[in-house]
Amino acid sequence: MQFDPTLFLELLFSGLFQGAVYALIGTGLTLIWGTMQVVNFAHCTFMTLAAYITFWLFALFNLDPLISLPAIFALFFLLGFLFEKFSIEPLIGKPREATLLLTLGVSLIIQNAILLVWKANPRIVNPIFTGSLRFYGLNINIPRFISFVIATISALLLHVFLTKTIYGTTIRGTCQNRTAAHLMGINVKMVYAFSFGLGMACAGLAGVLICLFFPIDPFIGDPFIVMTFTVIVMGGLGNYLGAIFSGFILGVIEYFAAYWIGSLLRLTVPLLIFIIVLLLKPKGLFGD
Amino acid sequence: MINKKIRFVYLYVPFCLFLLFVSYFGPIMVCDIIFFSLMYAIASIGWAIGMYVGQLSFGHAAFFGIGAYVAAISYVKYHVTPWVAFIIAPLISTLVAVAITFPSARYGVRGPFYSLLTLALAEVMRTTFLAWDFTGRALGVWYRIVPDSLINFQFHSTHAPYVAIALIILTVGLSLLIKMQQTRVSYGFITTRNNEDAAQAIGVDTLKFRVLSSALSAIITSMSGILYAQFTLFVSPENAIGTYVNVDILLPAVIGGVFSPYGPLLGSFIINPLMWLFRILFGAEVLHMIIRGILLVTIVYISPRGLIGLFTKISSKKEGIGSEEA
Numbered sequence: 377m378q379f380d381p382t383l384f385l386e387l388l389f390s391g392l393f394q395g396a397v398y399a400l401i402g403t404g405l406t407l408i409w410g411t412m413q414v415v416n417f418a419h420c421t422f423m424t425l426a427a428y429i430t431f432w433l434f435a436l437f438n439l440d441p442l443i444s445l446p447a448i449f450a451l452f453f454l455l456g457f458l459f460e461k462f463s464i465e466p467l468i469g470k471p472r473e474a475t476l477l478l479t480l481g482v483s484l485i486i487q488n489a490i491l492l493v494w495k496a497n498p499r500i501v502n503p504i505f506t507g508s509l510r511f512y513g514l515n516i517n518i519p520r521f522i523s524f525v526i527a528t529i530s531a532l533l534l535h536v537f538l539t540k541t542i543y544g545t546t547i548r549g550t551c552q553n554r555t556a557a558h559l560m561g562i563n564v565k566m567v568y569a570f571s572f573g574l575g576m577a578c579a580g581l582a583g584v585l586i587c588l589f590f591p592i593d594p595f596i597g598d599p600f601i602v603m604t605f606t607v608i609v610m611g612g613l614g615n616y617l618g619a620i621f622s623g624f625i626l627g628v629i630e631y632f633a634a635y636w637i638g639s640l641l642r643l644t645v646p647l648l649i650f651i652i653v654l655l656l657k658p659k660g661l662f663g664d
Numbered sequence: 665m666i667n668k669k670i671r672f673v674y675l676y677v678p679f680c681l682f683l684l685f686v687s688y689f690g691p692i693m694v695c696d697i698i699f700f701s702l703m704y705a706i707a708s709i710g711w712a713i714g715m716y717v718g719q720l721s722f723g724h725a726a727f728f729g730i731g732a733y734v735a736a737i738s739y740v741k742y743h744v745t746p747w748v749a750f751i752i753a754p755l756i757s758t759l760v761a762v763a764i765t766f767p768s769a770r771y772g773v774r775g776p777f778y779s780l781l782t783l784a785l786a787e788v789m790r791t792t793f794l795a796w797d798f799t800g801r802a803l804g805v806w807y808r809i810v811p812d813s814l815i816n817f818q819f820h821s822t823h824a825p826y827v828a829i830a831l832i833i834l835t836v837g838l839s840l841l842i843k844m845q846q847t848r849v850s851y852g853f854i855t856t857r858n859n860e861d862a863a864q865a866i867g868v869d870t871l872k873f874r875v876l877s878s879a880l881s882a883i884i885t886s887m888s889g890i891l892y893a894q895f896t897l898f899v900s901p902e903n904a905i906g907t908y909v910n911v912d913i914l915l916p917a918v919i920g921g922v923f924s925p926y927g928p929l930l931g932s933f934i935i936n937p938l939m940w941l942f943r944i945l946f947g948a949e950v951l952h953m954i955i956r957g958i959l960l961v962t963i964v965y966i967s968p969r970g971l972i973g974l975f976t977k978i979s980s981k982k983e984g985i986g987s988e989e990a
Contacts, residue, residue, distance in 0.1 A: 473968070480911070481957045492950045598907060641792070643787070644791045658772060
């Protein structure tokens, strides 16, 4: 096969654009994991829900996804906050598999409720900005590019929030040692609910962003589940920058795999990477 | 404790005879419900064995799928009796289970990571089978319908022989489990589950126990996959390895009680008839997945150890025994 630089670059950019969404969801998930040691299995289902709410806002009120973005962010923050307060919190201290099973059950309920309400046919949201940009012979899809920019900025903002502000420091402190954090006067339960809300808000954002360039259906979250977990495992659990980087890496790998191995097997390669990383480097590629 | 076990055995034998009687003389739909309950009970018992060492698997559909595909392919492609699947499928699923569990026990992959790893395994298998010509891609493998015979493992005039075969497998599996609970292996399992590091520190070979449990678990679940293939006579990546198969496998054990051998059986006989009822009443596949989700969420709040766990909690309070169930 001949090396084609344009093709190579296009695959690279498509991968990076897709990877930005992975990075965003992964950051949210790793935040939840890092703070509470809870694996939120329903994360990607909440993303699907956000996509459908965006679709509804678009179809009913003709709101562009970019306008509904802040509303969805706030809504999902609230949703995550309340979800943690009322359903995860009572389970802290119970056997650990309880939260796994709970979030699995919740994801089943939401996914099938979506299927019931919106039916299985794919829905399309037409954003204001469409079309593609030609840039030195490269085709750059504008909605994808916008989603890339927004996802990257939000993931980086979250990182800055967690490392530079006092609230972020509180969350990270709780990650490191919840007893000590409690003794320092941190309201640990509040931190849990807050970081769960923040993580969920990231999933909500990602849901809006995939609306920009994917036709959405109730099962859109399924490939994301393992993908996102791959992102957080590769990045090292609770490592936000690591999650961002590995999101990009995985997106690129997915696109190259799709091109060379075939579109059906494109998810197999990242999954194999997940298995290999988990077995050989359980602390993640960027782990300490 | 011994009295309790004997009581269960006395209950179990009439229960089996009753099921056989109903499936031979009752309407065929009741027979189907019994068969599906038994099949998922077997799969779920397999899943529960993994839980004995604290390995929560989200990917038992992989082993279920191995069983189903081995039976289907050996019959459809190689024209040998599906019974050979009872030898080949356990071998393959043991290999896969060991290949996953040995490195993860060796490199300390545990808890939620193990769950995700198994989920990834099932997904890899599903996507591979979707793309592989040998497994018939998305179309799956279709059986030729042949007259009833034991050697072809197909029964159409009555489904009762399926129930009988499922009962045999279930009984073998259950007696294996109960025997195992009386040996030191069960103590190994419990220490590994409760605290793997501490267990290693006192010289328990946790790696051995984890590998053993996952191999046993894979074997039993693959048996159930064979039954599934022979009953539905059609195997595809969606119906044998699909995401919801995982839920179907783990739900009976979670509802009935993971750490009791009879838990999955109880759970399966609660949930499957219920699901058939809903299917008749409402028809929508979607709705009863929601109900599955609601059941899962509810049981997590009421008693994470399942219904049997609820009973033993109450009875142990009454008798003043504080020990956890093995």
